[in-house]
Amino acid sequence: MPQPTAPPGRSAAKHEAILRAATEVFLRDGYARASVDAIAATAGVGKQTVYGHFGDKERLFLAVVAKARKATGVDPEDLGTLVPDTGDARADLQSAGERLLRAILAPENMALHRLTIAELTHHPELQRSWRDDGNSQAISDAIATYLAERDRRGDLAVPDPPLAARQFIMLLSAEGQVRSLRGVQTLAEDEIREIARQTTDLIVRAHRPS
Amino acid sequence: MPQPTAPPGRSAAKHEAILRAATEVFLRDGYARASVDAIAATAGVGKQTVYGHFGDKERLFLAVVAKARKATGVDPEDLGTLVPDTGDARADLQSAGERLLRAILAPENMALHRLTIAELTHHPELQRSWRDDGNSQAISDAIATYLAERDRRGDLAVPDPPLAARQFIMLLSAEGQVRSLRGVQTLAEDEIREIARQTTDLIVRAHRPS
Amino acid sequence: MPQPTAPPGRSAAKHEAILRAATEVFLRDGYARASVDAIAATAGVGKQTVYGHFGDKERLFLAVVAKARKATGVDPEDLGTLVPDTGDARADLQSAGERLLRAILAPENMALHRLTIAELTHHPELQRSWRDDGNSQAISDAIATYLAERDRRGDLAVPDPPLAARQFIMLLSAEGQVRSLRGVQTLAEDEIREIARQTTDLIVRAHRPS
Amino acid sequence: MPQPTAPPGRSAAKHEAILRAATEVFLRDGYARASVDAIAATAGVGKQTVYGHFGDKERLFLAVVAKARKATGVDPEDLGTLVPDTGDARADLQSAGERLLRAILAPENMALHRLTIAELTHHPELQRSWRDDGNSQAISDAIATYLAERDRRGDLAVPDPPLAARQFIMLLSAEGQVRSLRGVQTLAEDEIREIARQTTDLIVRAHRPS
DNA sequence: AATGAATGAGCGTTCATTCAT
DNA sequence: AATGAATGAACGCTCATTCAT
Numbered sequence: 001m002p003q004p005t006a007p008p009g010r011s012a013a014k015h016e017a018i019l020r021a022a023t024e025v026f027l028r029d030g031y032a033r034a035s036v037d038a039i040a041a042t043a044g045v046g047k048q049t050v051y052g053h054f055g056d057k058e059r060l061f062l063a064v065v066a067k068a069r070k071a072t073g074v075d076p077e078d079l080g081t082l083v084p085d086t087g088d089a090r091a092d093l094q095s096a097g098e099r100l101l102r103a104i105l106a107p108e109n110m111a112l113h114r115l116t117i118a119e120l121t122h123h124p125e126l127q128r129s130w131r132d133d134g135n136s137q138a139i140s141d142a143i144a145t146y147l148a149e150r151d152r153r154g155d156l157a158v159p160d161p162p163l164a165a166r167q168f169i170m171l172l173s174a175e176g177q178v179r180s181l182r183g184v185q186t187l188a189e190d191e192i193r194e195i196a197r198q199t200t201d202l203i204v205r206a207h208r209p210s
Numbered sequence: 211m212p213q214p215t216a217p218p219g220r221s222a223a224k225h226e227a228i229l230r231a232a233t234e235v236f237l238r239d240g241y242a243r244a245s246v247d248a249i250a251a252t253a254g255v256g257k258q259t260v261y262g263h264f265g266d267k268e269r270l271f272l273a274v275v276a277k278a279r280k281a282t283g284v285d286p287e288d289l290g291t292l293v294p295d296t297g298d299a300r301a302d303l304q305s306a307g308e309r310l311l312r313a314i315l316a317p318e319n320m321a322l323h324r325l326t327i328a329e330l331t332h333h334p335e336l337q338r339s340w341r342d343d344g345n346s347q348a349i350s351d352a353i354a355t356y357l358a359e360r361d362r363r364g365d366l367a368v369p370d371p372p373l374a375a376r377q378f379i380m381l382l383s384a385e386g387q388v389r390s391l392r393g394v395q396t397l398a399e400d401e402i403r404e405i406a407r408q409t410t411d412l413i414v415r416a417h418r419p420s
Numbered sequence: 421m422p423q424p425t426a427p428p429g430r431s432a433a434k435h436e437a438i439l440r441a442a443t444e445v446f447l448r449d450g451y452a453r454a455s456v457d458a459i460a461a462t463a464g465v466g467k468q469t470v471y472g473h474f475g476d477k478e479r480l481f482l483a484v485v486a487k488a489r490k491a492t493g494v495d496p497e498d499l500g501t502l503v504p505d506t507g508d509a510r511a512d513l514q515s516a517g518e519r520l521l522r523a524i525l526a527p528e529n530m531a532l533h534r535l536t537i538a539e540l541t542h543h544p545e546l547q548r549s550w551r552d553d554g555n556s557q558a559i560s561d562a563i564a565t566y567l568a569e570r571d572r573r574g575d576l577a578v579p580d581p582p583l584a585a586r587q588f589i590m591l592l593s594a595e596g597q598v599r600s601l602r603g604v605q606t607l608a609e610d611e612i613r614e615i616a617r618q619t620t621d622l623i624v625r626a627h628r629p630s
Numbered sequence: 631m632p633q634p635t636a637p638p639g640r641s642a643a644k645h646e647a648i649l650r651a652a653t654e655v656f657l658r659d660g661y662a663r664a665s666v667d668a669i670a671a672t673a674g675v676g677k678q679t680v681y682g683h684f685g686d687k688e689r690l691f692l693a694v695v696a697k698a699r700k701a702t703g704v705d706p707e708d709l710g711t712l713v714p715d716t717g718d719a720r721a722d723l724q725s726a727g728e729r730l731l732r733a734i735l736a737p738e739n740m741a742l743h744r745l746t747i748a749e750l751t752h753h754p755e756l757q758r759s760w761r762d763d764g765n766s767q768a769i770s771d772a773i774a775t776y777l778a779e780r781d782r783r784g785d786l787a788v789p790d791p792p793l794a795a796r797q798f799i800m801l802l803s804a805e806g807q808v809r810s811l812r813g814v815q816t817l818a819e820d821e822i823r824e825i826a827r828q829t830t831d832l833i834v835r836a837h838r839p840s
Numbered sequence: 841a842a843t844g845a846a847t848g849a850g851c852g853t854t855c856a857t858t859c860a861t
Numbered sequence: 862a863a864t865g866a867a868t869g870a871a872c873g874c875t876c877a878t879t880c881a882t
Binding site: 842843844845846847848849850851852853854855856857858859860861 | 864865868870872873874875876
């Protein structure tokens with residue numbers, strides 16, 4: 001036993017390399033089409049190394065999804081600045097909407113989205129990871145907090161800020177995904193702005209005071 | 211004369227049986243996992259019969275999707291009665307929303323939805339069929355027409371009825387799909403009503419006059 | 421029984437059409453690669469018609485070869501004029517050699533040659549048809565007769581005319597086939613003349629008197 | 631140390647075993663009829679091992695032909711002694727002719743010959759390997775050298791030794807192949823001697839001095 | 841721990857042949 | 862006699878996984 005505990009340097013690096021390669025191949029080809037051969041080759045390691053690290057194809061897949069979900073969306077550190085607070089609710093929400101939409105429609109994110117939806121029925125563990133998505137919740141909370149503040153100041157009348165926040169995000173992403181044909185095509189900047197504007201308009205008008 | 215009309219070229223009965231079997235297997239297993247063997251066995255025909263009718267696996271898949279999309283959603287004949295017109299916009303839209311949601315969340319429909327999203331990148335022709343989905347458009351039109359009528363009568367102020375209709379449908383289906391974990395689990399009736407209520411509320415409030 | 425004996429008109433025409441189509445497909449693709457489907461389609465008939473006329477693929481193949489061997493080579497009617505008799509043995513043999521070479525290297529003839537060689541071990545009946553090739557024998561006889569006449573007149577000294585004739589033909593065709601890479605490429609006219617000249621020269625010099 | 635040198639990349643032993651098995655099966659059945667399954671079974675390896683070593687059926691086939699062509703015919707080391715030089719041209723050429731004929735008519739050689747002719751049109755790369763056949767050229771050169779020497783000494787008058795050498799070989803092999811029905815049947819020893827004698831006689835007589 | 845050669849099962853597809861019409 | 866739909870067996874090839882090194 002030359003090394004006391006977990007393999008320190010080389011092994012961790014390969015672990016990451018395999019994860020990166022698997023992410024690339026799974027997102028590109030889908031679970032069933034992706035071959036372990038291709039993943040090992042992309043990672044530059046032998047096939048047995050993949051099996052040594054992850055056991056089998058399915059566990060590798062779940063590891064990929066778990067890691068990818070964490071890495072996508074809005075950077076947690078930027079959450080504080082997601083919704084600016086200029087006092088102009090319309091401008092603030094539109095700005096946040098555009099930023100959200102860009103993150104949602106990022107190609108890797110859409111690919112991950114399609115992949116997990118596709119495999120949801122075949123890999124039950126995916127349903128758990130889908131449910132407790134802390135990042136999505138944090139984003140929703142940030143917007144709800146903003147709306148609650150607007151309500152407190154009387155700029156808007158928002159009786160249920162979490163609900164309104166979720167509706168805002170839902171509508172935004174649904175429109176974005178459908179307009180980009182479920183993420184297959186990228187959206188032009190002005191289209192992103194237009195969707196954010198329309199969604200913001202609906203939410204703001206729905207919650208205008210009195 | 212066991213069959214009313216004579217089979218035109220190839221046996222129409224087998225054609226349908228293969229389509230049915232393929233729909234079942236594709237929806238259950240996904241494109242890559244589905245085997246032509248399994249489809250032929252499910253249909254109760256030989257494999258070559260499948261190839262005789264549809265040429266290859268991909269064309270069979272596209273035929274399945276084309277047919278399923280047509281057969282899915284709201285029956286075109288019911289479109290006229292999709293949105294009741296009692297004069298109470300909230301009640302009318304909620305009723306329509308519930309009916310829509312039930313159709314959207316029907317298991318076969320969700321499975322088809324997941325399948326086509328999953329395969330969108332691998333079968334470019336799917337993108338076309340996704341784009342010109344006449345049925346979705348007709349539903350959206352029906353709701354837009356209803357909203358335009360409310361606007362004409364002054365019950366609501368809807369400057370852009372098609373936009374509002376699309377937002378209504380988007381929000382409704384996005385909420386429904388997410389809450390049912392992208393369609394893996396069915397939703398209880400009261401949950402469906404709640405989503406329809408919340409969505410209707412948002413739309414109605416956003417377009418209340420003056 | 422509307423027709424007394426063998427099916428007279430329509431059937432014979434289809435018989436020929438199938439033979440023609442099969443010849444084309446077998447010569448192009450080889451026996452194993454040729455599909456009965458392709459032959460039936462080329463002939464413009466149903467597959468069962470092919471089986472009705474010829475029983476199975478092998479018998480169809482043998483029928484094709486039998487007919488094709490008869491139809492190729494030098495036209496039997498031209499045999500009399502194959503070797504001109506101007507008194508100049510060199511010129512006469514060269515002329516005959518060129519004509520023979522053109523016939524031997526005709527694409528259909530080479531294709532048939534390759535096909536039968538390829539299938540000789542798999543279809544024992546072919547060996548019989550290869551052995552009793554009356555046409556080849558007749559050609560050889562014509563040349564042998566010419567050489568015997570030259571010997572009688574003292575222009576050449578040909579102790580064994582049939583042997584010399586066979587050697588002439590063998591050398592001619594072997595050179596032609598090898599130079600055209602076993603018939604895959606066509607030979608230019610001047611190359612044909614050159615081969616005929618060289619071969620004629622060898623034979624004439626070998627049999628010059630005293 | 632059971633094997634002298636360590637296997638370099640993939641197991642060299644299996645590589646050879648596959649080549650041997652493929653040679654056997656291709657020569658016996660022809661390209662189209664030979665199945666990779668049969669080859670793998672004959673070699674005693676799994677099918678994937680075959681694909682790992684040779685990529686696909688065609689490349690395996692070309693490898694077989696390349697190796698077989700090299701291993702076939704007269705051993706290059708014996709080329710120096712192919713044509714004895716006793717001073718008696720007739721005896722020398724007859725001896726060389728018999729040895730050549732035996733090599734040409736060796737069953738594996740004939741099978742390879744038939745196989746490559748049969749597949750010449752379907753595998754264009756075969757044409758290249760057919761063209762630059764160094765061994766055939768070396769044999770032809772050896773005979774040409776002998777004839778040149780006879781010409782120098784005045785025993786024979788050979789104005790174009792390479793041409794005469796090629797004619798000798800062509801006639802020899804063509805006669806041999808045709809008499810053995812394109813190699814399907816083996817030839818008796820006295821028949822081989824007779825063909826060599828006739829061919830030698832023709833060449834020698836054609837080039838007798840003055 | 842890591843390699844890649846090797847495996848057995850399975851894939852999509854095509855074939856020669858036969859049935860029902 | 863003739864069609865073309867249908868069959869079962871086989872094909873070339875790829876896969877996830879496991880040895881032997």
